[in-house]
Amino acid sequence: MSVKKSAVADEIFDRLDTNGDGILTSEDYRASAEQFLQSYGMGPSSPKGRALIESNQALWERQAELVDRDGDGRIDREEYREWFDSLPASAAASGVPSGSPEVMAVLHAQFSVADRDGDGVMDLHDFTLWRDLKGVPEPNAAAAFALIDSDGDGAIDWRDFTGAAAANGLEALLYGPQRG
Template identity: 35%
Template sequence: MTSNVIIRRYDRTFDLLDNDANGVLEEKDFTDLIEKIARATGVQQGSAKEEALVKEWGNCWNTLRDLADANGDGRISREEFQQAMAAAYGDHAKLKERLVPGLEASFAAIDADDDGVATVAQFEAYLTAWGLERAQARAARELLDSDGDGRFSRQEFVNGWTDFLLRDDAECAALLGPLN
């Protein structure tokens, strides 16, 4: 059974993914978010980074649609999303298989100089593309920058998202801002 904390995280994620706030997830929500992430992180149009971001987030959408779109209408309701997230991302193996490539493409977008480390300022830009306010993004960065040096690695980024989706405590809940 999925805990209340995790369901609230799924709801928060759904709300941020639903770019047009129409109450359902559609492919356009994902493509709009990809565009916002690319522009906020300085990814150049037509670059290999943008192509990887589009490809991997497209794969995430296709996987989610395949898992969640119970009625086959090409749209995912909040309930369908919650059920699919609980089923698909309820264990680390499935999470890595289905989500990590998209996270790695996101990290590559954040890591502007390709040195394998991202700054908290770059992460804040990424989170504001998701729709978080600057103050929320600043608070969320502490989840990844545990040593306070202002930087974090690809693995810390992936681990932060994995914890956000799987951990059953309120500590890592702030990655996408406050839970409703």
């Protein structure tokens, strides 16, 4: 695995490893969802909260199926790196198969939570806040927003996001078009 690819794998692994024990479990994926919800002052029993937790659990189940070689219900760093190294370059950029149903469900649920007023659209402020919570610097988030807001009206909806993902790749929308 290249040094850059290994660094990206480790960055994603560390972000997923919410308790910092060096092992990914379903509890990490649930905790990640709950932490995200707390950032927005939302509880796990709210409709948006349930949707995010359920989508994170579905993502965990799919990743466990693909990555957990020994079937122990845990993914260690080495298993994650080996799986990550097996991904095509376009999928490895985001750490998961780009556009997989599970990934898109998590992103849609996060998008819904980040749309604080519930009108189905985010402005630049809402979008940069969402990405900041995932460790993306404001300039990178602003550049990603510009890719998504193709009509320049200052607002994006989920269809804008998915259309831009198809045109520009998911990594550019999640981390900014000039990542690393």
